[in-house]
Each structure stands twice: as C-alpha cells, then as structure tokens.
Amino acid sequence: MKHINIYILFIALLISTSSFAQQTPGSKQTKAIAIVGATAHIGNGQIIENSVVVFENGKITSVNSGNTNTSGMTVIEAKGKHVYPGFIAANTALGLVEVDAVRATDDQNEVGDMIPHVRSLIAYNTESKVVESMRPNGILMAQVSPKGGRISGTSSIVQLDAWNWEDASIKTDDGIHLNWPSSFSRGRWWLGEPAGLKPNKEYANQINEVTNFITGSKTYLKGDKKPKHLPFEAMQGLYNGSQKLFIHVNDEKGITDAVHFAKENNIDQMVIVGGAEAYKVTTLLKQHNIPVLINAPHSLPANEDQDYDMPFKLAKQLHDAGILIGIQLGNRENFQTRNLPFYAGTCAAYGMEKEDALKLITSNTAKILGIDSFVGTLEAGKDATLFISEGDALDMRTNILTEAFIQGRQISLESHQTELWKRYSEKYKNP
Template identity: 65%
Template sequence: MKIHKNIFFFILLLSCTVTSAQQTPAAKQTESVLITGATAHIGNGNVIEDSAIGFKDGKISYAGPQSGVSASEYNKVINAPGKHVYPGFIAANSTLGLVEVDAVRASNDQADTGDLIPHVRSLIAYNAESKIVESCRPNGILMAQVAPRGGLISGTSSVVQLDAWNWEDAAIKTDDGIHMHWPNAFRSEGWGFSGPSEFKPNKEYEKEIQAITTFISGAKAYLKGDKAPKNLPYEAVSGLFDGSQKLYINTDGEKEITDAVNFAKENGIRNIVIVGGGEAHKVADLLVKNNIPVLLSRPHRLPSGEDDNVKQPYMLAKMLSDKGILVGLEMSGAMERMNTRNLPFYAGTFAAYGLDKEKAVQIITENNARILGINDFSGTLETGKDATLFISEGDALDMRTNILSHAFIQGREISLESHQTKLWKRYMGKYEAGR
C-alpha cells in the first residue's frame, strides 16, 4: 500500500511539473510584420515619431518614418498609434537560469568549487525553462548575459535570448568573457560583543592579488609553450590575450579599480570591463584614458562611502556618461534573479536623477550590447539587426506604463504569459466577480 501511495504522489508531482512548465518557444518567423504609428525608441538615443518598424525572416528590414514604407510589402500589420516600440532590453551579468529555488541546492548552479576556474562554463548549466526567466519577458527583458559567481576567477559567461527549448538554442554569443572578482582592499569585521562591524585593511589583499597574478603568468607561459600536459583552466583564458574575450572585473573601490586596471595592462589583457563600479567616478580619468566601460550595479542601494551623497548611486550613470565613459547596467546583488525583471525601472531611476531618458534606454540596449559584444546584431532598431523588440503601451522605464502588448525575439512573436500573470488574472477575476 505504501508503494502504491509513493507512486501516486510521484505521478501527481510529475503532472504538476508538466502543467506548470514554461510556454512552448515560438516557431520561426514565416510572415513578415510591420509595426506602424508607434513612437520608436531606436536604442542609440534617437526617437522616431509616427514610425514604422518592419521585419522579415527574423531581421529588421525597415526602421524609419511611416511615410517611407508601404504596408502592402508586409503580410501582417500591427497598428500601434500612441504606443512605443523598443529594442529588447539586455540584462548583463545575471544568474538567470542558473538558480531556480535558492533553498534547493540541486537547483543552484551559479558557482562551482575552486577559486581559479575560468574553464567552468555557465552556459551549459542554463535552464531555458526557468520560471524566473519567463517572468522577465513581460517587462521587455529579452536577452541576458548568464554569468558565474564565486571565487577569484569564477568562470566563463555567455549571452542568451530568453525564448528557447534548451541552452543550445538560447545561446546567441558563447563564452564571451571571463569573470573575475577582484579582492577587497578593506574588509568588514563582523558584529560582536564590542559593537557593530567596522572596515579594516584586508591583510590578505596582496596575497590574493598574487594568486591571480601567478595564475595569469602561468597561463601565458603555458599558451606560449607546447601545451603539455593539457591544462583546461589555462586554455580557457587564451581569449584574454588575443582580444577575442573580455575580462569582466567585479570591483567597486577606487583603489581596487586602479589596481585591477594596472594589472590588466601589465599582463597584456586589452579588453576589460569594470563590473559594479561604485567608486568609478573617482577614477573616471583613468577609465577614459584606457577606454574601459563600466557595468554599474543596480542603483537602489546605499553608497559605498559613509560621507557620500546618499543619492550618489542614482546619479552615477550621469556622472560617468558626462565623462565620456560607456555605461551599462548589470544585475548582481541580493535577490538578483527575481529582481532582474526590474531592469528597466533601475534604468528609469538613472533617468529620474539627471540622465537623459533616451540615454537611460540606451544603457540597457545599445550600451549593454556594445559591452557584451553583440551590438552587430542587437541592441538597436536598425536595418539588418535581429528583430528582437517589443511594443509597450507607454514609457517602458516606468512600471506604471510598462505594459507590453507584443514581443518578438528574432522575429518570433513570444508569449507574455508567466506564472505571475496567470495568478494576476485569476485573482482579478475573483475580485471582479465579488463586486
């Protein structure tokens, strides 16, 4: 009897899992589509009123004034006067699809064992059927860089589109870069009987930097030699030296950013990106001189220094942009997977504190695309690029008006349903029936 009960519960669990799975990915585009009458936010700072955006075979075939194209050239026309069209938003440095339930260890693949593991590929752990991934699409987030966490050198990231059967189908740029977590020059010593924690110099700082330096030196020597015996960690960083991969250095402090930039220059690593950049404004001239972009942390946080303006994180995008630094927005931090759906509203906060609205849009479209190296086919509404875009009822950076009616990934119209939207409709029906 007990065995029969176990079988029953197993079947029940399986049926619940199947019925609550992600929507079936959309089929390849077969009919050409033209969106007319909307305000088009190109993603490069430009806006086209009364626009037309057309796409065929997954690629944008027209982006310009409505008067410049004939609707008869397209199979399907979506009339969108009063609405807004945007390129698909791009979430950088995210762990989307790597963790489903934090409390369930078996669903957590964001970090692996070891401090120096660049050969660990986050892409192969990406869960394309994640419910959290599904929850991002109704807010216009259609692409993401899936990045690893933990250790000094965490592994290799890849960029995915968010409507796929599996990680192979999802990948749009594989192994785009190596992620490094630069040591902190200061550490917080925890709360004790004597009072609250305080920041003190990290006695292990130089030792941790030396560990990274030794590894990189070893990799350079290995790659110049006969490569025997085979060393996967060393081979994984070869792209850092020939410029085919970027080094994403996660760090915030003024000293740490300076040390990290000098380290990269000394070791011949040409393409680096500062991730976090809480004090990047203090070394802006160094970043400009070396043409180094910054992926800023989410602005809804306190500043790193106790003497800083409490609103500094909100103003940081404008401060760096005004200096001529290429600025993007990344998603690491507390509750980062569920907060990824708020990506456009973080950009909206930058706009509320001085950054031009279209530049705020640009941060999570063209700028993130340029930083991730996918701007040749995404990030803006331009002829020849992927038709990864969406139509919003209003301003997509405002949670009150970011209401999507249509979304397309590579020309395929995707579902905007999610577990959350189903619950919303269910309980709205309940309350409306009770009135």
C-alpha cells in the same frame, strides 16, 4: 487493476505539472511583419514618431517614419504605443538559480578559486520560471554569469525564448569573470575585533595569486600544453582578444589597481563591473577606454562619506565624463532582474536624458558585451528582437507590453505570475 491505477496516477501528475511548464518557444517567422504608427525608440538616442518598423526572416529590414508600403505583410497597428529594442540584462544569474534556499537549484557558484574553465551556459535552465518572468517587462536577453571564487568562470549571452541552452545562446563564452580582492576588510566581530573597515593585510598576496595564475597560463599556452590544464587553456581568449575580462570591483584603489593589472598583462578587452567609486577615476577609465557596468541604483551608498543619492546619480556622472556605461544586476536577487527598465528610469529621474538612460540597457550594454553588431538598436540588418509597450517602458506604471519578438519570433508574455494574477482576479471578482 494495479497497473491501471499507476497509469492514472502518472497521467494526473503529468497534467498537474504541465500547467506550470514554461511557455513553448515562439515559431519561426514566416511572413514579413510591419509595426505601424508607434513611437520608435531606436536605442541610440534617436526617436521616430509615427514609425513603420518592418522585419522579415528574423531581421529588421527598415525603420522609417511616415508612409511605407506594407502590402503583403502582417500589419500590427500600434498608434499611440511605443516600440523598443529588447532590453539586455548584464551579469545576471538568470537560469542558474531557481530557489536560493534549495541547493539543488543553485548552479551559480562552483567549487574552486581559479576556475575560468567552468562555463555558466551549460547550467542555464531555459525552463526557469524566473527567466520566464523577465519577458513581460521587455527583458529579452541576458548575460548569464558565474559567481564566487577569485576567477568565477565564463559567462555567455542568451536570448530568453529557447528550448535548451544551445538554442538560447547568442554569444558563447563571451568573457571571464574576476572578483578583485578588496583593499579593505571588515573586522570579525564574533572574534572581538572592531566591526569597522580596516586595511586588508592579504591584499597584495591575493593580487599576486591572480598574477601568478596569469603568468602560469601564458607559460602553459606557449609550451607543449602537457599535461592538459583546463583552467590555463580557458584563459586563451583573454590573450587573443576573443574574450573580455570582467573585473568585479567597487573601490577607487581596487579599480585603479585592476586597470593597471590588466594593462601590465596585455589584456586589452576589460570591463569594470560594479564601479561604485568609478566617479573618482574617470580620467583613468577614459584614458584606457574602459567601460563600466554599474550597480543597479536602488541601493544605499557604498561608503559612509558618500552622498546619500550617489547610487542614483552615478550613471549621469560617468556618462558626462564620457565613460561607456551599462547597468548590471549582480548585486540583486535573481528575480529582481525584472526591474531592469525601472533602474534605467531611475537614472533618468536623477539627471540623465530619457533616451540616454535607455541606452544603459540597450545599445550601451550591447557594445560592452560585444553584441552590438546584431542587437541593441532598432536598425536594418539587426535581429528583430523588440517589443511594443502601451507607454514609457522605463516607467513601471506604463511598461505594459502587448507584443514581443525575439529574432522575429512572436513570443508569449504569459508567465506563472500572470496566470496567478488572472486566477485570483477572477476569484475576487466573482466571490
């Protein structure tokens, strides 16, 4: 009898927890699909009215307007709706943090200061409820990045419908993340110091520490590599061009110093992450063809002397200066990544053309992350990672997805949030 009770308890626990599991990943595409009649937002600035988007075996085969032979295909009638390439969230902690206050669910910040060998991908949790909640807003891919330390580790890019991190990865170990020292520091008020900004006396020493690490890694890689040094070995991709260096920095001096640092160390593939004062050094950035992943615009100005709306209009200023830009979410709480399309919509509200704003989370971000050969736009030969929305996907009032596909697989748009919404809608509908 005791064993029967234990068995019943086990079954009850299984049933109670299974309802909270992530949606099962979509099945592999077995038949050609045509989306007919929608307004297609290609992601490169082009719009096709009354479009026909065809994809087969997980790849887009054609994007046309007007009549296309769709016999033998599964046809999705989407007249009056809009089709978009899947949105890409750059520099996120998706899948690395579930509950900020529960240390056991937080894998974004490892112990150590110079740890390029720490890979965020192996800690990525595909069954995260936070990850699941991204897809109903059209966010179908993300760069999962480590945080903390001076050199935080290595990021990877994933698609958001997978059984495990191996299945999720679409670009493994794409870049190494460096948190550039701040040229200013705040006074320690608890020690009686003025609370305002003051020059960071350790700035030069902190840069020297990074320079010495770079020099040491180059010496190690040119030698016999004995004894084995994992952090130094992890730097190889920066020197052979297979990885990018993502330098997290916001201030004008820091950006300038970071660019010169990368060039002096022959690191050609670099990206500025943050760039709150990038508008002050556009000539330098354009001269060296350096892209910027700007902070999400829903924030206060970085400094007291900036325009009150600087975070909102920064994207247009950099775009007009000819800088390749995207939006990154590193300065946002994990769950707020779902607002990515609305951040792009805000950039449109502050001067950018709507299709240029769309590029900030599609083709531009794909180029910056080095995945534009297979995602980022609706073009033949690229992955069928796309979605259909009832209206403008950059507007929270009309971003209402009806279907979404990742690599041709139709995915579920249900999440624990939509389940709760349905449950309590019924509760108050029928008291």
